[in-house]
Amino acid sequence: MVQDRVLAEWGLRGDWRPLRSERDQTWHLTTGDGPGVIVKLSHRDEAVGTVDFQIGALGHIARVDPALPVPRMVETRGGALRSMIRGEDGTDHILRLLTYVDGAIAQDVFAACADPAGLRRAIGGFVARLSLALRGFFHPHAGSNRHDWDLARVTALAPALPRIADNALRAQCAQVLAEADARIYPALARTRHQVVHQDAHMGNLLVDPAEPTRVVGVIDFGDMLHGPLLADLATAADCFPDAQADPLAILADVTQGFDAVCPLEEAEIDLVFDLCCLRLVNTVLVAAARHDPADTAPDLHLGGGHKHGAMLGKLLAVGRTEATRMLRRACGFPVPALMPDPAATQAALIAQREAAMGKVWHFYQSPLHLTRGEGAWLIGADGARYLDAYNNVPQVGHSHPAVVRAIARQAAALNANTRYLADSTGAYAQALLAQAPAGFDVCAFVNSGSEANDLAAQIARFATGRHGAVVMEGAYHGITAATVELSPLTKAPPPHVACLPAPDLYRGFAPDPATSWAEATAHLASAGHAPAFLMVDTALTSNGVPDQPPGYMAGLAKAARASEALVIADEVQAGLGRLGQFWGFAVQGLEHVDLITLGKPVGNGHPLGVVLTRRALWQAFYAQCEVFSTFGGNSVACAAGQAVLDVIAREDLLTRANRIGDLLRAQLRDLAQAFPLIGDVRGRGMLTGLEFTSDPAARTPATAQAARLVEAMRENGVLVGTAGPHRSAFKLRPALTWTESEVAFFVEALRKSLKTL
Structure with a gap:
C-alpha cells in the first residue's frame, strides 16, 4: 500500500530496505539513480502538527544554511510535502519523503576512529552549526512537542526511580533530580532558548567512513522542541563508547567544539556539567520506565553494561566545581581556582604565583581572591561581594556591557597594528580630540599610562633640548626606566629630577608655586641640568588628593613657561570625568598644558595609553625619532576607548x-x-x-x-x-x-x- 502510494504521488519505484526507527516506519528507497530517498510513515498517534513542525524546520535550514547536510523534503508531483494514507485498521498515517543523506552512523565507526577526541570536537561543532541554523525558527507545535527526552522536564520521570535496581545509581539519579528542581532549572531558565534538535547524538549523526572525524550529516528530527540551547550540547555529548570511558574528557571535547562555532555564554558554561548529568539520568529513567519487569536480563536496557549509569557515577565523583573548571579552561573562560577549603585555595594560588612570578606584593594581610567584576562591585571566589572604592581603572564600572561588547566584537573582526588602516583607530582619535582643548590635534597611541608618560617626556626633552624634569614629591608616573625616575613615590629621584613640595591645606601648608619652582630649578642647575618639563598628576592623587591653594597649578605652569619648560598633565587618574569635568587640569585651573597623557581608565582597563599634543610638537619629534608602538592604538584598544567615551556621554x-x-x-x-x-x-x-x-x-x-x-x-x-x-x-x-x-x-x-x- 505504501509502495503504491509513493509510486502514485511521487512517481518513484525501486528497491525498498527497512530501516531501524523508534516510532515511525522508515525505508530507504533506491531507484538506481542517485542515493535514493527516505520514506517515512508516521505512527498513527503522530500529530499532523508534529510532522509539519519537522517539515518547517527542514525548510528553514535549507534557507539559512543550504550547505548544512540535513535531509530535504521531496515534493509530490502536485507540489505537496506530505500525504495521508489510511491503514487497514482505519487509522490515518502521514506519509512523506526526504532526501537520503549518505554516510556512516557515527556510533558504528567510533571504535575504529584513530582520533576519537577529534571526532568528538567535530560532533560538537556540527551540532552547534545545526543549532545556529535553527535559530530564528518557530512553529506553533514547537512548544507542545513534549516527550520523554525533553531535558527541561526530566523530573517528570521521577516515578521511574523505584524501578532502578542498583541502589547507588538510584540514589545518584535522585540527587540530580533534586538539584534540577532546586538549582539547575531556575538557572537554565535564564539561558538561551530556541527550537533545538535534541537528538543529535552518535546514533543520528553521520560521518565519512573514509575520514571518521568529518561529520557529514544528521537525521531524525522527531525530538525537536522549543527548549534550552544547552540541550543540543548535552545530547551531542552523549557519545560514551563504554563504561570504561572518561566522561569528563568526552564532555570537554564536545563542549570545546560546540563553543568554537556557537560561543557559550557565561551562565551556560556553568550549566554544561549539570545538563550532561541530566541527560544521563534521563537515559537511565527512560530505560527504567520502559523496562519490562518480566525481563530476565534487566541490565540490558541500559546498554553497554550500565554505560550511562557508570558515566553518571564518574561525573558526580569528579564534582561540579572541578568539572566546570575543566570545561571553562577548554573553552577559554576565566577559571577560578576553587577548592573545598578557601584557605587551601589561597595557599595554592600564592604558591603558584611565587613559583612562576617570584615574590609579589598583595593587597591586604590575607590576599583577596577575586573571580568577577560587575559595575561597582568585585566578587570573591567565595561569592562575597565587595564595593570597589579603590580601583580607578574601571572608569565606567567593571565589565560594563557596552565596553565588553565593543572589545569582543572588534576582536572577532580584526586586531591589527596601526601601520595598517583600520576603522576604529582614526575614528576614536577624532572623538578623543573633540574633547581636548583648542589647538590639540594629534593623538599618539601606546599601551599604558607609563608608556604615555614616557613618550611625553621624550617629546618634551626633544623639543627643549634639555634633560631636567620637575615633578611633585610623592608622585607616581609609571614603571618604565624613564617614568620610574619621575616617581619619587617608588624611587629616590636622580639628580636630573627635582621635586616640588605638595600642598597640605589641612595642616596649613600652602607652598608658593613661583618659589617652589625656583627652588626646583636651582636644584637642577646645581647638577648641571635645565628643566625640560613639569609633569604633574593634576589631582595629586598619590599625595592623598589634597586641596590646592587658589591658582596653584596655574602658578606652576606660568613658572614653567617662564623657564621655557613644557607642561605635561598626567590625566591617568584625574581625567575623563574623574573630577567632575572631562579634564582634571581644567578643574584645577591649569589653563596651559603642552601634552596630556591618559592610561588605565581610558580603555576601562583594556591596555591603552594616549598622548595628546599639538601637531608642531609631535611632527618635529616624529620626523627625527619615528617612535612607534606596534599595538599602541590597535583596533581592539580603540574600540574599548570609543565605548568608554560613548558610555560617559550616553549615561551622563x-x-x-x-x-x-x-x-x-x-x-x-x-x-x-x-x-x-x-x-x-x-x-x-x-x-x-x-x-x-x-x-x-x-x-x-x-x-x-x-x-x-x-x-x-x-x-x-x-x-x-x-x-x-x-x-x-x-x-x-x-x-x-x-x-x-x-x-x-x-x-x-x-x-x-x-x-x-
Missing part, C-alpha cells in the same frame, strides 16, 4: 559624578561629627581624599589606624587604599557609575569599621 556620567561625589562627601562630613578620627574630607567629582588623624587638634596623621581601617573595610565589604606622605588618607576613586545605594553602603561600612577601632 559627568553630571552623575558631581552629584554622587558631593553626596558621598556630605555624608562623610556628617559621619565625622560622630568619629573625630575623620580629620578631613576633600575632593571633587568621584575622587575623594579622606584624612584620618589621631589628634584632631594637632592633626597628627593616623597612619596605623588607617591601615587597620583598610582591613576592617574589607571585612565590611568595601575595598579601599591609603595614600599621602603618611599613608593616613583614603584615596577613593570609585567608578563614575556609582549611585546613591553605593554611597549608603560605603558610609555604613565605614561607620561599622570605625566602631571597631
Whole structure:
C-alpha cells in the first residue's frame, strides 16, 4: 500500500530496505539513480502538527544554511510535502519523503576512529552549526512537542526511580533530580532558548567512513522542541563508547567544539556539567520506565553494561566545581581556582604565583581572591561581594556591557597594528580630540599610562633640548626606566629630577608655586641640568588628593613657561570625568598644558595609553625619532576607548559624578561629627581624599589606624587604599557609575569599621 502510494504521488519505484526507527516506519528507497530517498510513515498517534513542525524546520535550514547536510523534503508531483494514507485498521498515517543523506552512523565507526577526541570536537561543532541554523525558527507545535527526552522536564520521570535496581545509581539519579528542581532549572531558565534538535547524538549523526572525524550529516528530527540551547550540547555529548570511558574528557571535547562555532555564554558554561548529568539520568529513567519487569536480563536496557549509569557515577565523583573548571579552561573562560577549603585555595594560588612570578606584593594581610567584576562591585571566589572604592581603572564600572561588547566584537573582526588602516583607530582619535582643548590635534597611541608618560617626556626633552624634569614629591608616573625616575613615590629621584613640595591645606601648608619652582630649578642647575618639563598628576592623587591653594597649578605652569619648560598633565587618574569635568587640569585651573597623557581608565582597563599634543610638537619629534608602538592604538584598544567615551556621554556620567561625589562627601562630613578620627574630607567629582588623624587638634596623621581601617573595610565589604606622605588618607576613586545605594553602603561600612577601632 505504501509502495503504491509513493509510486502514485511521487512517481518513484525501486528497491525498498527497512530501516531501524523508534516510532515511525522508515525505508530507504533506491531507484538506481542517485542515493535514493527516505520514506517515512508516521505512527498513527503522530500529530499532523508534529510532522509539519519537522517539515518547517527542514525548510528553514535549507534557507539559512543550504550547505548544512540535513535531509530535504521531496515534493509530490502536485507540489505537496506530505500525504495521508489510511491503514487497514482505519487509522490515518502521514506519509512523506526526504532526501537520503549518505554516510556512516557515527556510533558504528567510533571504535575504529584513530582520533576519537577529534571526532568528538567535530560532533560538537556540527551540532552547534545545526543549532545556529535553527535559530530564528518557530512553529506553533514547537512548544507542545513534549516527550520523554525533553531535558527541561526530566523530573517528570521521577516515578521511574523505584524501578532502578542498583541502589547507588538510584540514589545518584535522585540527587540530580533534586538539584534540577532546586538549582539547575531556575538557572537554565535564564539561558538561551530556541527550537533545538535534541537528538543529535552518535546514533543520528553521520560521518565519512573514509575520514571518521568529518561529520557529514544528521537525521531524525522527531525530538525537536522549543527548549534550552544547552540541550543540543548535552545530547551531542552523549557519545560514551563504554563504561570504561572518561566522561569528563568526552564532555570537554564536545563542549570545546560546540563553543568554537556557537560561543557559550557565561551562565551556560556553568550549566554544561549539570545538563550532561541530566541527560544521563534521563537515559537511565527512560530505560527504567520502559523496562519490562518480566525481563530476565534487566541490565540490558541500559546498554553497554550500565554505560550511562557508570558515566553518571564518574561525573558526580569528579564534582561540579572541578568539572566546570575543566570545561571553562577548554573553552577559554576565566577559571577560578576553587577548592573545598578557601584557605587551601589561597595557599595554592600564592604558591603558584611565587613559583612562576617570584615574590609579589598583595593587597591586604590575607590576599583577596577575586573571580568577577560587575559595575561597582568585585566578587570573591567565595561569592562575597565587595564595593570597589579603590580601583580607578574601571572608569565606567567593571565589565560594563557596552565596553565588553565593543572589545569582543572588534576582536572577532580584526586586531591589527596601526601601520595598517583600520576603522576604529582614526575614528576614536577624532572623538578623543573633540574633547581636548583648542589647538590639540594629534593623538599618539601606546599601551599604558607609563608608556604615555614616557613618550611625553621624550617629546618634551626633544623639543627643549634639555634633560631636567620637575615633578611633585610623592608622585607616581609609571614603571618604565624613564617614568620610574619621575616617581619619587617608588624611587629616590636622580639628580636630573627635582621635586616640588605638595600642598597640605589641612595642616596649613600652602607652598608658593613661583618659589617652589625656583627652588626646583636651582636644584637642577646645581647638577648641571635645565628643566625640560613639569609633569604633574593634576589631582595629586598619590599625595592623598589634597586641596590646592587658589591658582596653584596655574602658578606652576606660568613658572614653567617662564623657564621655557613644557607642561605635561598626567590625566591617568584625574581625567575623563574623574573630577567632575572631562579634564582634571581644567578643574584645577591649569589653563596651559603642552601634552596630556591618559592610561588605565581610558580603555576601562583594556591596555591603552594616549598622548595628546599639538601637531608642531609631535611632527618635529616624529620626523627625527619615528617612535612607534606596534599595538599602541590597535583596533581592539580603540574600540574599548570609543565605548568608554560613548558610555560617559550616553549615561551622563559627568553630571552623575558631581552629584554622587558631593553626596558621598556630605555624608562623610556628617559621619565625622560622630568619629573625630575623620580629620578631613576633600575632593571633587568621584575622587575623594579622606584624612584620618589621631589628634584632631594637632592633626597628627593616623597612619596605623588607617591601615587597620583598610582591613576592617574589607571585612565590611568595601575595598579601599591609603595614600599621602603618611599613608593616613583614603584615596577613593570609585567608578563614575556609582549611585546613591553605593554611597549608603560605603558610609555604613565605614561607620561599622570605625566602631571597631
